[in-house]
Amino acid sequence: MRRFRFAIIFLALVTIGCRSQSDRAPAIGVAYAGPATLALREEINPRSAAVGTAHHGERLELIQQRRRFFKVRNAKGEEGWTDERLLLTTEEVERLQHFNQQARTMPSQGSATTYQALNIHTEPSRFSPSFVQVKAGEKFDVLSHEAAPRKAPPRKPLVAAAPKPVTLKPPKAPKIPPPAPPAAPAAPKPPEDWLALSKTNLPPEEEKEIKEAEPMDDWSLVRTANGQSGWVLTRLLFMAIPDDVAQYAEGRRITSYFPMGEVHDGDEVKKIWLWTTIEQSLQPYDFDSYRVFVWSLRRHRYETAYIQRRVTGYFPVLVEPPGFSVCVNGPGGRRLRRVYSLNGIAVRPAGEKPCEAQTIEKLPADAHAMLAARAQEPESPSLYARVKGRLRSLRKRWFNR
Incomplete structure (x- = not known):
């Protein structure tokens, strides 16, 4: 008897799961979860209970x-x-994937760390989703820098707005124009010394245009140990440069650093x-000064x-043995890469060459179309998911919970 009841219950559940999903609300669009874990709330209130995750x-x-x-x-x-x-649109997901692929090959400008949990965003904006969190003390690579407005940037809506209905108004009856007013009398002529009469003895007022500066934020492009890239x-x-070198920063922010070589001082090994x-x-630039530190064997210090100093420099800074090169603005604002050689502990200029700005390449023309076609493919839920969803809807309908 128990087996018979179990078979009946199982067949009923299968029948419920295989029923058409006509009672489910139709989809009006497709999006993708932005954060690492997205809570789906029962109500709009963010304090309401979570009924699912993505x-x-x-x-x-x-x-x-x-x-x-x-x-x-x-x-x-x-x-x-x-x-x-x-939520992310189809284009934003494709751009993020393409962006991560390019960031994997960008040269590191040094390792950094944080003293608190750090959210990594998809865009240099406080309003963009955070999809990865770096723990306190964890190290990651710094790749680039950007100063971006603090306000939310415009973005494509997730759902296209419905076109407004066109209402045809009945034609209005032509109005009979009123009769023309009588001609105005001619104005009197001004006096011959009207320019002298218009002058004033008061001092001219100074007009000052006060423009409020738009709030901005400094963002850094970083790459985690597992290869995920984003903005912080x-x-x-x-x-994460050693303290015995960082103490010479003189109140400036260190934007990049690189080990160039080694100096042996007895049993100690000190890096250049x-x-x-x-x-x-x-x-809008990445640095205004660059400096090389060597270990003094006589004074036993850096x-x-x-x-x-007083340069306008841009990433990336490249270590090219036996030296390095930096990209700076030259005469006339033209960017050039200055090359230096390191001979022992002596740094010497070794020439100049053209420098191109480090940019993220645009997406291929067919990339959006490919992902859009992929997004339109229906994803049929499994039998377990259909049964679970059906039971949840019945529970909500019968018990109002």
Whole structure:
């Protein structure tokens, strides 16, 4: 008898799971989860209970919109609300994947660390999703730098707005124009000395145009140990250069550093260091000074072997044995790469060559179309997911929970 009941219950569940999904809300669009773990809330209120989760890059169906909040459905059939700022469009996902592929080959500008948990964002913006978190004390590579506005950048809507209905107004009856007014009398002529009469004895007022500076943030492009790349606030990271060299920063921010060689002082081995620094933040360039430190065998401390100040420099700084090169603005604002050679502990200029800005290449023309076609492919949930979703909807309908 127990086996018979079990068979009946199993067949009923299979029948429920195989039923058409006509009771499910139709999808109005497709998006992808931005954060590492996205909580799907029961209500719009972010303090409401979580009814499901989605992981970074997971495909979600958009089924309802209220202002900037969307009700989404994941592959398991779980439905919940989330903020549109935590969702990625098809183009943003493809751009992020393409961006990560290029960032893997970018030269490191030094290792950095943080004293607190650090969120890595998809874009240099506080409003972009954070898909990876770096733990305190964990090291990562610094690749680039950018000063970006603090306000949220414009982005493509997740769901295209519906076209406004066209209302045809009935033609208005032609109005009969009123009769023309009588001609105005001729104005009297001004006096011959009207220019002298218009002069004033008061001092001219100085007009000052006061423009409020747009709030900006300094962002650094970083790459984690497992190869994931994204943007972090520069003020939250610290370059992991040894303290016996970092003490000579003189209040400047160290933006990059590189080991150039070694000096043997008895049983100790001291490295030769190259670093770049910047005095003021929120600049369109990456550094304004570079400096080489060598270990003094006579004084047993680090000393400056070469320094160049008041430059406008850009990443990447390249270590090219037996020396290095930096990209700076030359005469006329033209960028050039200055090459230096390191002979022992002596630094000598070794020439100049053209320098191109480090940029992220644009996506191929067919990349968006490929991912859009992939996003349109229906993902049929498994039997377990259909049964679970059906039971959840029945429980909510019968018990209102």
